[in-house]
Amino acid sequence: MESKGSEAARILSEIETLKATRSDLDNRISALEAQLHHLNPEENSVSCPSIYTGFGHGLSPDMIYRYSRHLLLPAFGVQGQSNLLKSSILVVGAGGLGSPALLYLAACGVGQLGVVDHDVVELNNMHRQVIHTEAYIGQPKVKSAAASCRSINSTIQIVEHQEALCTSNALEILSQYDIIVDATDNAPSRYMISDCCVVLGKPLVSGAALGFEGQLTVYNHNRGPCYRCLFPTPPPTTACQRCADSGVLGVVPGIVGCLQALEAIKIASAVGEPLSGRMLLFDALSARIRIVKIRGRSLQCEVCGENSAFTRQQFKDFDYEKFTQSPLSAASLELNLLPEDYRIHSRELKERIAKGEAHVLVDVRPDHHFKIVSLPNALNIPLSSLESRLAEISSALKEEEKRNDSGFESSASLYVICRRGNDSQRAVQLLHKVGFTSARDIIGGMEAWARDVDPNIPTY
Amino acid sequence: MQLTLEFGGGLELLCDSVKIHDVNVIPNNEVDKLTMKDLLVWVRTNLIKERPEMFMKDDSVRPGVLVLVNDCDWELSGQLDTPLEEKDVVVFISTLHGG
Numbered sequence: 001m002e003s004k005g006s007e008a009a010r011i012l013s014e015i016e017t018l019k020a021t022r023s024d025l026d027n028r029i030s031a032l033e034a035q036l037h038h039l040n041p042e043e044n045s046v047s048c049p050s051i052y053t054g055f056g057h058g059l060s061p062d063m064i065y066r067y068s069r070h071l072l073l074p075a076f077g078v079q080g081q082s083n084l085l086k087s088s089i090l091v092v093g094a095g096g097l098g099s100p101a102l103l104y105l106a107a108c109g110v111g112q113l114g115v116v117d118h119d120v121v122e123l124n125n126m127h128r129q130v131i132h133t134e135a136y137i138g139q140p141k142v143k144s145a146a147a148s149c150r151s152i153n154s155t156i157q158i159v160e161h162q163e164a165l166c167t168s169n170a171l172e173i174l175s176q177y178d179i180i181v182d183a184t185d186n187a188p189s190r191y192m193i194s195d196c197c198v199v200l201g202k203p204l205v206s207g208a209a210l211g212f213e214g215q216l217t218v219y220n221h222n223r224g225p226c227y228r229c230l231f232p233t234p235p236p237t238t239a240c241q242r243c244a245d246s247g248v249l250g251v252v253p254g255i256v257g258c259l260q261a262l263e264a265i266k267i268a269s270a271v272g273e274p275l276s277g278r279m280l281l282f283d284a285l286s287a288r289i290r291i292v293k294i295r296g297r298s299l300q301c302e303v304c305g306e307n308s309a310f311t312r313q314q315f316k317d318f319d320y321e322k323f324t325q326s327p328l329s330a331a332s333l334e335l336n337l338l339p340e341d342y343r344i345h346s347r348e349l350k351e352r353i354a355k356g357e358a359h360v361l362v363d364v365r366p367d368h369h370f371k372i373v374s375l376p377n378a379l380n381i382p383l384s385s386l387e388s389r390l391a392e393i394s395s396a397l398k399e400e401e402k403r404n405d406s407g408f409e410s411s412a413s414l415y416v417i418c419r420r421g422n423d424s425q426r427a428v429q430l431l432h433k434v435g436f437t438s439a440r441d442i443i444g445g446m447e448a449w450a451r452d453v454d455p456n457i458p459t460y
Numbered sequence: 461m462q463l464t465l466e467f468g469g470g471l472e473l474l475c476d477s478v479k480i481h482d483v484n485v486i487p488n489n490e491v492d493k494l495t496m497k498d499l500l501v502w503v504r505t506n507l508i509k510e511r512p513e514m515f516m517k518d519d520s521v522r523p524g525v526l527v528l529v530n531d532c533d534w535e536l537s538g539q540l541d542t543p544l545e546e547k548d549v550v551v552f553i554s555t556l557h558g559g
Contacts, residue, residue, distance in 0.1 A: 097559040185559040210558035213469060235524025241470055243558045253559055292528045295535040
């Protein structure tokens, strides 16, 4: 048994070493390719089709073969492909939407394809961010996405912008491209990118996905509306759900991302009718796609309207996080609603439990979270139904007191846990208000418990 | 007046997670006409089960909600004054930001 165990450990360690070596090699290859590209721009660049004049359309024999199925489309043909090869497209975000968008845009022969992202690849991205492979976990998404794009099409120019898009760099980055694809995941970024596209006069292909639903439209194109024409006032932060909280079926952003690639290709090749002035609404569960007519450019729009003079400087000075009351990075919220003595650290609680303290642990996460993982003996009462289920807490406390009755101490303490430590604070606020004065929230929730007390508790 | 109301983008969570509602709305004025303004009040009273502030702000929908009457943005048909007719389909959809 023991020798089997040590054999497995040896194999695992060798796999780890090999993976590290492979990722070093991948990085080295990417760097060398980029270097080569700068040394021989004529040989490697296809964004300049004038190098081949032999057939009168600028496509080399290799390009003709590679893109032959495009050339065979009468409505697309040499002209459409040649337009694509001359175009440049920037994808903001290499996540669930950006992954398929980038793969198709690289494959189809966009001359210059840029990608902006500041994040690293994580295991819980893999189910939907299909451009990344396991070998890149922990590495920048931009590196990973660029490597995938290069492995699909080594003949186009891939530009890596490994940074967070913000007002100080957006003008400079976006101005290098003809078409912008918004594949971000938060409200302030969406306002910022739209405003920047208006200032620079660039069409914006905007997609969004959450849960089982997706939305898609093209802004600031052919006298169509911009994002602000449609949404002049930002929604309340409570209406801005994140995939990390509400979940998302992996294929849903995949579909929307593919549609974003399609719209970008249509604009770049000047073929077809872009989805401007219309919006596509996708509901995966009921298998329904609805395409609706939306308002045109608003004359009163503060950014693109008739009397608006939204300048580059105003854009640079605009505080999008303040405007939308939410952070540009889709970070988790960290509330601090309670006085110190209404709260407890997970380590301290662990010690108290080990000493046999009489207590009741209430888990206020929704039932489907509780089913993923829960602490032993936790009582699940979701925050939304807490008020109507207070009696269950009272009787649990009484029972615990009876069980632990040693004659001198007869009160059981009440602890509240949730996923990250925000809802538990809301719950404790409510519990104190209705008289459960011993209620304390576990700081940082299940995530802190997993980090500080029991690493065997899975996080999600 | 028979109408089909649809909620999406998370707004369905405010009405028991039901997305499509076939409803009969009776105008409570003499002229027997129904506008979007009337319908919003009716929806808030009869369909919205929780957090009404996530649906309405003042007498209109809250920011970030698109209203579509027969697949057309209500901005194009008069917003709150949009007249409704028998068998109209009204969609309320919250804009998504995820990706």
